[in-house]
Amino acid sequence: MLQKLREKTSGWIATAILGLLIVPFAFFGMESYMSQRVDTYVARIAQPPSWWASAPRVWPITYLWKIEDIDAAAYKERLETARMRMRAQQGESYDAKAFESVENKRKILDTLIDDRLMQLATKRDNIVISDAQVAEAIGKIPDFQVDGAFNTDRYQMLLSTQNPPMTPRSFEAKVRDGLMDDLIPSRIAQSAFVTDTELDRLMRLLGEHRDVSYVNLPAPAADTSEVTQAQIDAWYKAHAAQFHAPETVRLEYVEVDGSKLAPPVVDDAALHKKYQEQIAKSPSGDKREVSHILIAVAANASDTEKKAAEAKARQLADMARAPGADFAALAKANSDDSGSKAKGGDLGWLSKGGMPGTFDDAAFAMQQGEIRGPVKSDFGWHVIKVNQIQQGVQRSFEDMRADLEKELQQGGREQAFNELTGKLVDAVYKNPTSLEPAAKALGLTVQTTPAFTRTGGPGIAADPKVLRAAFSDNLMQDGTASDPIEIGPEHTVLIRVIAHEPERALPLAQVRDAVVQAIHADRQRKAAESAADALLKAAQGKGLAAAAQAAGLAVADANDLVRRSPLPSAQAVEAFFNLPRARDNKLSMGKALIGGSYMVFELRAVRDADIGQVSAQERTQLRQQVSQSTGMQAQDAFVRAARAHYDIKVAEDRL
Numbered sequence: 133m134l135q136k137l138r139e140k141t142s143g144w145i146a147t148a149i150l151g152l153l154i155v156p157f158a159f160f161g162m163e164s165y166m167s168q169r170v171d172t173y174v175a176r177i178a179q180p181p182s183w184w185a186s187a188p189r190v191w192p193i194t195y196l197w198k199i200e201d202i203d204a205a206a207y208k209e210r211l212e213t214a215r216m217r218m219r220a221q222q223g224e225s226y227d228a229k230a231f232e233s234v235e236n237k238r239k240i241l242d243t244l245i246d247d248r249l250m251q252l253a254t255k256r257d258n259i260v261i262s263d264a265q266v267a268e269a270i271g272k273i274p275d276f277q278v279d280g281a282f283n284t285d286r287y288q289m290l291l292s293t294q295n296p297p298m299t300p301r302s303f304e305a306k307v308r309d310g311l312m313d314d315l316i317p318s319r320i321a322q323s324a325f326v327t328d329t330e331l332d333r334l335m336r337l338l339g340e341h342r343d344v345s346y347v348n349l350p351a352p353a354a355d356t357s358e359v360t361q362a363q364i365d366a367w368y369k370a371h372a373a374q375f376h377a378p379e380t381v382r383l384e385y386v387e388v389d390g391s392k393l394a395p396p397v398v399d400d401a402a403l404h405k406k407y408q409e410q411i412a413k414s415p416s417g418d419k420r421e422v423s424h425i426l427i428a429v430a431a432n433a434s435d436t437e438k439k440a441a442e443a444k445a446r447q448l449a450d451m452a453r454a455p456g457a458d459f460a461a462l463a464k465a466n467s468d469d470s471g472s473k474a475k476g477g478d479l480g481w482l483s484k485g486g487m488p489g490t491f492d493d494a495a496f497a498m499q500q501g502e503i504r505g506p507v508k509s510d511f512g513w514h515v516i517k518v519n520q521i522q523q524g525v526q527r528s529f530e531d532m533r534a535d536l537e538k539e540l541q542q543g544g545r546e547q548a549f550n551e552l553t554g555k556l557v558d559a560v561y562k563n564p565t566s567l568e569p570a571a572k573a574l575g576l577t578v579q580t581t582p583a584f585t586r587t588g589g590p591g592i593a594a595d596p597k598v599l600r601a602a603f604s605d606n607l608m609q610d611g612t613a614s615d616p617i618e619i620g621p622e623h624t625v626l627i628r629v630i631a632h633e634p635e636r637a638l639p640l641a642q643v644r645d646a647v648v649q650a651i652h653a654d655r656q657r658k659a660a661e662s663a664a665d666a667l668l669k670a671a672q673g674k675g676l677a678a679a680a681q682a683a684g685l686a687v688a689d690a691n692d693l694v695r696r697s698p699l700p701s702a703q704a705v706e707a708f709f710n711l712p713r714a715r716d717n718k719l720s721m722g723k724a725l726i727g728g729s730y731m732v733f734e735l736r737a738v739r740d741a742d743i744g745q746v747s748a749q750e751r752t753q754l755r756q757q758v759s760q761s762t763g764m765q766a767q768d769a770f771v772r773a774a775r776a777h778y779d780i781k782v783a784e785d786r787l
Contacts, residue, residue: 173201174786175245178779179252189779197779200252202244204786210244211237225596229603237787245782247313249774254312261311266304269311278447286443293437317767324763326755332743334758335751339741343691344708346700346733347680348726349663355655359648368640368647375643380583381602382631385592386560386571387579388553390622396544398537406536407529409485418484421520422495423459423477425452425505428468429512445506445513452503452515459503459517468512481522491516549622557616560626564612567628583631592627595619601627608632664723664730671721676734704731711735 177200180187187193219226230236254260271282278286291298298306326334368375427445429438448466452459460476467473479487484496491514494507498518505515552574559570571578584593592598601607601614613628640647670679680687690700690708697705707724713735714720720735 172204174207174783175202176781214240246771250313261308266308320770321763321767324759326758335743336740341739342693343737344733345676345687345689347685349730352659355652359651364647367651375638377636377638378585379635380633381629382583383581383627384578384630385625385627386567386576387625390549393545393548395541398540403536419481419522420518421481422479423517425463425467425515426469427513442513449505449515553624560613660730667732668723713738
């Protein structure tokens with residue numbers, strides 16, 4: 133038996149089999165069979181060797197290709213940056229669900245892939261970023277400048293306050309990578325140009341004038357012909373996506389509305405005490421119109437961060453005192469006070485005691501037009517400007533009684549609102565799966581909403597913050613109560629999803645009438661288009677005027693139209709200018725669907741713009757716009773073309 137085994141394993145066939153087994157061991161190594169490998173990349177870029185750019189992507193030549201992985205950490209960093217940017221841009225309208233969609237995540241990943249491709253391209257072509265270019269780029273960053281010039285101390289201080297802190301070397305490496313990512317695309321974009329001939333032609337087209345005749349066709353009679361069951365079935369099958377019920381939720385909620393709370397009773401003793409406080413704060417009753425710039429400092433800020441904020445406030449104060457300085461513009465560009473930033477820092481008229489202590493003391497010690505800062509408060513550092521001073525006369529107690537009572541009642545209502553809201557939140561957190569026990573304990577009412585979609589509904593369902601919370605995964609899946617949602621001043625709600633219906637296809641029996649209406653509407657649309665086609669065909673043979681007269685329709689003329697003409701309508705003018713010019717003595721005609729009805733039109737005359745009337749400045753502006761647009765198109769085309777030289781694999785399940 134052993135002799136037979138030896139004979140079977142010593143022939144040429146056995147030798148060939150052994151040779152085939154050696155190949156994978158040579159490429160993979162024994163460790164590939166002895167250990168497991170877990171891939172964590174979100175995208176893998178395979179690049180052919182530089183000495184064989186056309187190397188095929190086939191085994192075993194693929195082992196010559198260079199592999200570049202984009203790992204999950206780099207992707208998550210890019211994703212978080214995009215999330216923060218979108219939140220800042222969209223504010224309350226930010227839609228977390230839309231941002232987390234697979235389509236949006238893939239779009240963000242594609243930008244990261246493109247950046248990595250540009251890095252590979254620069255390395256492949258042996259392009260380097262010099263130290264001088266890095267230094268120049270850093271020197272242009274405004275945050276590192278003092279009085280318009282780069283400041284080394286400020287540069288190092290701000291890097292140390294990053295989370296996590298950065299060294300100059302690591303920041304310079306990051307800047308170098310960014311310059312390398314952008315080097316080739318930006319140079320391609322900057323290389324775009326427009327010739328004088330191209331510019332002249334474009335200006336003639338943009339300033340073109342047209343004379344048009346047109347006919348508005350009446351809507352055809354409503355379709356009342358029979359619709360068979362087979363037609364209904366076929367339409368429903370072909371347009372199934374149109375007959376879906378959208379995703380809906382239904383809520384229960386408890387609201388605390390400060391305006392509906394009973395005002396507290398105010399006695400004379402409290403009124404007199406308040407009056408004496410007012411007199412002590414502002415004996416003369418002076419008022420001041422004040423603007424400010426706030427450089428916010430977080431409560432847990434480090435000493436370095438506090439010093440940086442103070443330095444920035446001092447710099448802004450110096451800039452505000454400079455001759456001709458625009459305080460409002462500085463506030464809009466730099467203030468961290470979201471309430472006054474858009475108004476140029478304007479806080480309106482203030483009475484003594486209307487602001488925190490140090491701010492109040494400074495403002496009421498200043499002269500009209502004076503700028504003072506930095507002034508420290510619990511919120512950070514302020515630069516203060518007194519715009520106007522209004523001298524006042526102290527009012528008597530009886531004159532101020534109504535205002536004092538209103539102020540005390542408002543303060544008492546605010547306190548009652550805050551206390552009630554706090555108690556409600558505490559009670560709900562003890563039993564987050566129902567609002568009823570907490571509401572009952574506090575004498576509040578649990579209300580419900582009708583089912584509504586992501587576009588909103590009546591009442592609180594129209595508030596964007598309520599919509600975001602209602603359609604969040606946590607509330608829809610867990611059935612627990614939300615955190616308090618502020619939907620207005622002293623107006624808060626807590627909500628809980630009590631019913632959730634995902635998007636679903638509606639059965640034919642339920643939408644039969646809608647299907648029949650859609651078929652009738654389609655027939656009516658086709659009839660309208662057929663009538664327009666018939667008129668257009670007749671007009672091409674004998675002219676629009678004759679064809680319209682034969683059909684009993686009126687022709688209207690629109691002369692000397694330009695691209696921005698508002699009449700007969702923006703849609704119609706766009707259709708007129710999309711029509712090619714007449715050639716070979718043929719009439720230039722077209723049709724368009726305008727506002728639900730068809731229009732047939734004829735281009736009677738075209739006149740180019742007189743470019744001799746265009747100023748040099750207008751030519752320069754147009755040249756820059758076209759060059760920029762052309763450059764961006766060339767840049768995008770280069771990036772798309774670069775993808776063809778690489779093999780890119782995306783791990784969709786890791787996004």
